[in-house]
């Protein structure tokens with residue numbers, strides 16, 4: 234129960250609902266317990282009449298009528314309060330599920346990129362859905378049934394004991410066996426359910442991947458192989474489900490067997506005691522039979538609840554593991570930063586933790602506020618890493634990065650990121666309208682601002698070409714943009730909030746040279762008072778930059794302006810000549 238202590242704050246938050254729920258449960262159980270009593274009394278009344286102890290038929294009729302009305306009333310009240318009990322306790326468990334999901338999601342958002350590298354998406358999803366659901370079973374049904382069972386035992390067993398102590402012992406003797414058997418069965422069922430769940434996840438992942446890569450599958454004619462893969466996984470899934478069903482099938486027969494044993498004992502022992510005169514009326518035996526049946530389900534739930542608690546404990550442990558994770562990148566200050574945008578790298582080195590690849594080695598450069606720096610270099614030379622480090626998606630290993638002379642590790646992280654417009658290499662767009670995708674960069678942007686940003690990113694004409702314009706939905710439910718269109722929507726998103734620093738990671742690679750020229754001209758006008766860093770493989774994108782650096786295997790090997798670099802032998806000049814000859818061809 235150590236891990237489940239995490240939920241205490243939520244139980245405390247909803248304490249009044251829960252206290253109300255407990256009171257309602259007590260009332261519901263009291264009404265439910267009354268019914269067997271009235272049935273027992275009715276049986277005794279008939280018995281007295283048969284034995285000639287009561288002679289007036291009218292009196293028996295009236296007593297029976299009263300009892301019938303009381304039984305009806307008690308049953309209705311028990312039903313009403315049981316409904317209210319579920320409303321109170323199960324609704325609280327749904328609130329707790331909601332709160333816990335939000336807490337986990339919030340944590341996911343706070344955690345750094347490294348966390349996402351270390352953990353698979355499926356695992357993240359499972360903890361926020363499957364595990365939280367299992368914990369809810371503890372906060373709701375397990376809690377409710379435990380109270381219900383506790384109350385029933387506290388009231389019914391002493392009452393039965395007062396009526397007939399020995400008969401009570403016989404009647405309840407099989408119940409612990411039932412509870413233990415159900416516990417063992419529940420553990421076996423849960424174990425098999427987990428396996429079924431794992432196979433279902435495998436099947437889902439396989440199917441999802443197939444649909445995402447359907448064009449590759451079709452173009453390579455891989456349908457038969459994927460079909461076989463699906464059938465094999467489905468078969469394994471079916472076998473695991475059959476294993477589960479076999480164990481589940483024991484549940485009700487076991488219950489019926491043990492209830493039957495209790496009933497037989499009550500009738501046999503009760504009957505003998507009645508014959509020997511130890512029990513003076515049949516009503517008690519009828520009452521006991523009803524109580525035994527009434528106790529069976531709660532007793533069974535003791536075993537069931539125990540296994541739910543065990544599962545919830547294991548799930549909460551997995552959730553707590555993530556909740557305890559400390560984000561690697563922390564916000565050191567809430568102070569206001571008046572960012573102008575000069576950037577300097579001082580002997581920056583960086584190694585990716587997961588791959589141990591040293592992406593940057595002693596990189597140093599300065600860009601003044603309002604200047605444009607271009608970074609060029611072979612693939613894998615560390616260009617994207619430089620941009621990621623500026624926004625503190627990772628922290629440097631050694632050296633420092635300063636903005637306006639201040640180490641970025643000491644700056645308000647939110648304001649730092651807010652001052653940056655970053656266009657990543659693979660432009661990611663959400664399954665939402667184009668307008669909203671652009672607005673992502675500025676939540677309160679007006680339609681006019683969205684259009685201006687799209688115009689500057691040279692994508693406005695394309696958007697107008699779609700029948701729904703800016704309301705065109707992208708992604709699975711909507712249209713698929715071309716690579717170049719995606720890049721330009723992504724640029725519009727970055728420039729809409731007018732940031733002080735603009736970072737473009739090979740963001741024009743998929744557009745033709747004419748559009749590239751148009752965007753660069755627009756950006757040139759826009760970025761007069763902004764610091765811009767452009768990563769590119771094309772000389773045409775970088776030639777007008779104030780400074781250009783060439784990276785090779787994480788080190789700066791050349792630096793200068795376009796003209797200066799053309800005058801020096803090296804990668805830049807080679808690339809220029811190569812791209813020039815390609816253009817002329």
Ligand SMILES: Nc1ncnc2c1ncn2[C@@H]1O[C@H](COP(=O)(O)OP(=O)(O)OP(=O)(O)O)[C@@H](O)[C@H]1O
Pocket residue numbers: 585587588590591592610611612613614615616617618619658
């Ligand atoms: N997220 C990451 N985790 C681990 N290693 C990484 C990660 N990103 C990049 N690397 C490694 O770091 C090195 C530098 O990568 P980076 O993406 O900075 O190069 P790049 O110059 O931008 O390449 P490209 O021109 O192909 O985009 C590469 O060897 C790459 O494999």
